[in-house]
Amino acid sequence: MQITRRWHSHFLRCVAAATLVLLALPAARAGDWFYSVRPHDNIWTLSGHYLKPGISWQKLQAYNKIADPHHLPPGSRLRIPVxxxxxxxxxxxxxxxxxxAKAWLPGxxxxxxxxxxxxLGYGARIDTGAHASLTLEFADGSHVLMQxxxxxxxxxxxxxxxTGMADTHLRLQRGRIFNAVTPMPGxxxxxxxxxxxxxxxxRGTHFRVAAGASQSQTEVLKGRVxxxxxxxxxxxxxGSxxxxxxxxxxxxxxRLLPAPALDCPAQAITRIGYALGWPALSGARHYRLQIAPDTRFETxxxxxxTGALPHASLPDLPNGHYALRVRGIDADGLEGLDATCPVHAAMHPQPPLVQAPQANGKARHPRPDFRWSESSEAASYSWQLASDAQFTHLLAERPQLxxxxxxxxxxLPLGRYYWRxxxxxxxxxxxxxxxxxPFDRVAPPPAPSVGAPTRSGNELT
Structure with a gap:
């Protein structure tokens, strides 16, 4: 029983001590920036490094209730009003x-x-061409994508x-930008x-801003604006x-339109003009399609x-891996949430244009002649002949033509064949x-029959 009372008394003393420590800590205030103290830091060097002229180290000491300015415990945090x-x-x-893209610099x-x-410093003005894009990085790590x-x-x-914090004011006269803003206090x-x-x-969010001739739009993807x-x-x-x-x-x-349910290509895209599709979004008047070198979408x-129809054809792309995204646009011009796909393009070198035999053509010669127009991308060609459209049964192949x-x-015996x-x-x-x-090897037409000549007067017919 005596041991229990001693333990209870010790527990109360610990709680009281912890309460006093908590009361001694400076209260968290809106607009404070936190600095984690490192070994050998002192209040004088920190004040000279971070505080504006006219703010003394004594004010920082009093604000943080520092009893001994000569000893700042490493790992502790100082609060500094922004x-x-x-x-x-x-x-x-x-x-x-x-x-x-061009920039007009002051002076x-x-x-x-x-x-x-x-x-680029303040006062600079940036213009992007119709098919240009760029990303700006600001002092606080925020990024802006200009379309x-x-x-x-x-x-x-x-x-x-x-501190890594910044105050940034941009003026969008026309066009569209995406902003990824680093969270900031104060x-x-x-x-x-x-x-x-x-x-x-x-003070920290992801949002888009567009400026048109008669109105502007703001679309928030993360946080609040x-x-x-x-x-x-x-x-x-x-989401609004x-x-x-x-x-x-x-x-x-x-509310912004939801992300479309993209039918992402499972295999490498080998054809220029590949048709990308998705189910139509209710309320979508148009769609925006964007392709970037990677998922950062910096350019x-x-x-x-596109139009109101839920599909788009992909352009000619150099071989490689890309990121693609699609979003709907409503009647007010607000653009919705993005659906993103990885894309692997393997379109080059493009095959030559086929001349003969054309698809579903006929070849009468036992050894048909295959012709194509030469491609500027090709140093040689690979030709294949098969008895099936899947080319699982090759009849002939020339890999270095x-x-x-x-x-x-x-x-070739009479019948249907496939070549590529x-x-x-x-x-x-x-x-x-x-x-x-596909083409058909067919028999040549029979030669016209010629009957025995007959005489009519002085003429043979």
Whole structure:
């Protein structure tokens, strides 16, 4: 019984001590940035490194209730109000670019070509051509993807010391951008996109902004965005969007269209114009198809708006692996959630154009002549003849042909056959075969019969 009382008394003392420690810690406040103390840190060097002029180290000491400024325990955390942090101009870096993009820099009369690695300061204006795209990386790690035919002004870019936080204000005059914004604390750290009709402001989210001739759209994919126009603000949560007409208040916040159920290609795509399909989305007026070199979508190789029909043909792509995404567009121009597919293109070298025998043609010669037009991508050709459309029963094969024709190696009995041909490039890479081309080996027509001549007067008939 005495042991139990001693244990109970010891437990109460521990709880009381823990409570005093918790009370001594500075209360968590909105707008604080946290710094993890490292070995050999002291409050004087930290104050000089992070605090703006006029904010003394004593204020930082008092704010964090530091009893001994000479000894900061490694691993402990200091809270610094964002408003106290040193502010300096920041730059945006061009992480990737594809196509024709130009930048107008302050003080320069002519535009310069945008290149990967270029740094752009506040006041720079960027234009992308119709088929161009680029990604900007900002001081806080946020990224912006500019699509084609867009104009973006870098209005304000400030960094809070070496904290990784930034205050970024962009002006989208026309076009469309996607923003992946790093979460930031504090009222002074934020990311804002302004269009002619609205302002979208966040502190960490993924969202798109579009600026057209008469209205703008904001679509939120992650987090929450504050959208304002004509003295009215609305909160737009993830999976929702809002359209704002020029000079008007934001419209009704509405759910974005769901991602289409893409029929992703299971095999490598070997044909230019491959038909990609998906079930129609209720409420979709159009669809947007985008293809990028990888799943980061830092640049776009294709950015196309299709019609209302739920399908699209894929363009000619160099051999390789790509990422593809499709989303629906509603009547207000709001673009929905993305459906993404990996794509493997193996279209090259393209097969030559077949001349004879054509599909379902007839060959009367026992050894038919196969002809094609030579391909500029080909150094040689691979020709095959089979008795079935799947080419499981090969009758003849020539894997290293040159020229534009071939006589069948042997006489073919009457019947149906299939042939195909593929190009091989100068590196030995074999491209896709043509479709199986059926033809019939038929007997030549009988020779016309000639009867015995007859005499009629002085003439033979």
């Amino acid at each position: 408003a106290w942090l040193r502010v300096q101009p920041a730059k945006a870096t061009v992480a990737a670019v594809n196509g024709d 320069q009369p002519t535009a310069v070509a945008v290149t990967a690695g270029m740094q 084609g035919d867009s104009e973006l002004q870098l209005d304000r870019m400030s960094a809070y010391g070496n 009222n002074d750290a934020h990311f804002t996109v302004q269009t002619p009709s609205a302002i979208s402001s966040v 504050d959208v304002g126009g004509s003295h009215r603000h609305v909160q737009v949560n993830h 969007g809002v359209a704002v007409a020029n000079g008007k208040r934001p419209g009704r916040v509405q 776009l190789l294709l950015n196309r708006v 040159t020229g534009d024709h071939l006589r069948a190696p042997q006489a 041909i593929a190009s091989r490039d100068r590196h030995g890479q074999l491209g896709p075969y043509t479709d199986a081309l």
